[in-house]
Amino acid sequence: MHLTPQAQAVMLLTVSFGKSESQDGKPFSNSEWAKFAIWLKDHGLEPAVLLRGDLDSLLAGWVDRTVSIARIRALLGRGAALGLALEKWQRAGLWILTRSDQEYPERLKRRLRSESPAVLFGCGNKALLNTGGIAVVGSRDADEQDLAYTERLGAEAAAQGYSLVSGGARGVDQSAMLGALERQGTAVGVLADSLLRSAMSSKYRKHIMSGDLALISPYNPEAGFNVGHAMSRNRYIYCLADAAVVISSTRDKGGTWNGAIEDIRAGWVPLWVKPSNDRNSGNRELAQRGANWFPEDMTSLSKLFEEAYSAPLQTLSNELPLLAQDDEREAESEKEGETETSTPEENSPLSELLVSASVTPGVSVPKNSALVNIDFYTFFLARFVELASAAPMTVDDVAARLELEKAQVNAWLKRAADEGKVAKLTKPVRYIINPEAPTQAALFER
Numbered sequence: 036m037h038l039t040p041q042a043q044a045v046m047l048l049t050v051s052f053g054k055s056e057s058q059d060g061k062p063f064s065n066s067e068w069a070k071f072a073i074w075l076k077d078h079g080l081e082p083a084v085l086l087r088g089d090l091d092s093l094l095a096g097w098v099d100r101t102v103s104i105a106r107i108r109a110l111l112g113r114g115a116a117l118g119l120a121l122e123k124w125q126r127a128g129l130w131i132l133t134r135s136d137q138e139y140p141e142r143l144k145r146r147l148r149s150e151s152p153a154v155l156f157g158c159g160n161k162a163l164l165n166t167g168g169i170a171v172v173g174s175r176d177a178d179e180q181d182l183a184y185t186e187r188l189g190a191e192a193a194a195q196g197y198s199l200v201s202g203g204a205r206g207v208d209q210s211a212m213l214g215a216l217e218r219q220g221t222a223v224g225v226l227a228d229s230l231l232r233s234a235m236s237s238k239y240r241k242h243i244m245s246g247d248l249a250l251i252s253p254y255n256p257e258a259g260f261n262v263g264h265a266m267s268r269n270r271y272i273y274c275l276a277d278a279a280v281v282i283s284s285t286r287d288k289g290g291t292w293n294g295a296i297e298d299i300r301a302g303w304v305p306l307w308v309k310p311s312n313d314r315n316s317g318n319r320e321l322a323q324r325g326a327n328w329f330p331e332d333m334t335s336l337s338k339l340f341e342e343a344y345s346a347p348l349q350t351l352s353n354e355l356p357l358l359a360q361d362d363e364r365e366a367e368s369e370k371e372g373e374t375e376t377s378t379p380e381e382n383s384p385l386s387e388l389l390v391s392a393s394v395t396p397g398v399s400v401p402k403n404s405a406l407v408n409i410d411f412y413t414f415f416l417a418r419f420v421e422l423a424s425a426a427p428m429t430v431d432d433v434a435a436r437l438e439l440e441k442a443q444v445n446a447w448l449k450r451a452a453d454e455g456k457v458a459k460l461t462k463p464v465r466y467i468i469n470p471e472a473p474t475q476a477a478l479f480e481r
Contacts, residue, residue: 173207193220
C-alpha cells in the first residue's frame, strides 16, 4: 500500500494504532485536526513538510492549549507502527483515503466541511462513495416485522436503481444492505468498528469482490466497539446519501434517534420515518419535529428526494400539539364519551386550507380525516396565522404554544420569511404574518 507523504502525515496525526498510547501521543480528534489543518493552510504549509522539517521552526506561531508541539512530535514519531499497520491492512485488501484524495466522498466534504473525517479506511468499490442513494437506519433490536420491511425496502431501492447506505450493524442496518445486495443492487456500509473483520466476513466478501459493496470506517480498521464511535459515525451515513429513512427509533435514546435529530437540525437530506401506531415510538416524535412519514407505496422511491410527502396523519393527528386548535378544543376532545375527531373551526385559516385540499382533483379525504395530503410545514403556517393574528410572536412563544423544538420553529419561520409569507421584526426579534402578502390563501401556496 503506497501512501503519499501527505497521507502519511495526516494518518500519523489522526489515527490510533493501539491502546498503549500516552496522552502526549493521543491522536488528534476531528475538531483538533480541523483547527490544525486550517492553521497550516493559512500559513502556506502542507502536512507533508512536518515529516522532514524542524517542527519548532515550522510551528513557531502555533499556540493551542491541548495540541502542543511536543504532542505533534510524538505522533509523527510513530512511523514504525504505521508501517506495520499498513502492511497488515494491505494484505486484507483495505485502502485509505484522505480529504485531499480525488476519490474522497464529495458529499462529506460539501456537507460537513472541516468536520468531515480526515481519513477513511475502506474495502470494496470506492466509486460507490460518490453515488449517493438512500440511507436506511434503525434499531439493532428491531422486531421481525421491521426487519422484513427493511429488507423489502433495500430490495426496492436496488430494483429502482438506488444505492443503499447504512451502518452495517446487526438488525436494521444489515437487513437493508443485504436486501439491496441480494437483489443485485449496491450498498455502502459505514462501520463504527471492526472493518478488518467485516471485510473478511462471508456475508459481505462476495459482494465486495463483485464491486457491489463498499465498507468504510473513519476509525482504525481493528478498533472494537465504542459507543462514542457508534454515535458519531451516524452523520456520515446521512451525508453520504440523498435521502434517509428511519425504520425504528426510541425517543431520546440511542444512535438512531440522535442521528435523526442531527439531520433534522442540520438539514443534510430529507428525512422519512416508517409509520407507527405505537405511542412510545420515537418515529412519531421525529415526525412531529419535522421528519416526513414514509409512503405506504414503495414502488416510486424517487419521491423521497422531493418535497415532503403527504403524510398519513389521520391516525396520528390527535396526539400532535401542532395540529391542536386550542386549549378548549383539546379539553373537549378529552371529554368522556367523545368518539369523533375534533375538526378545525369553521372559516379558520386551517379550515380553509383543509377544504382546499379536500377539493383538489384526484385527492380523496376520508370522513373525520381532513388531515391528509398536507405536510407539517403547511400546518405550522396555518397555526401560526391563528396565533399571530393579534400581535407579533417571538420564536420562544411559538415553540412553547405549539410544543415544538425551537430549532425547528426557527427553520420554518426562516423559510416562511424567505418565501415572503411572514415578516420578521427586530428589537426584539418577532414574527408576524406579512402584511404585503396578496391574500391569506397565498400563505399556503407551495
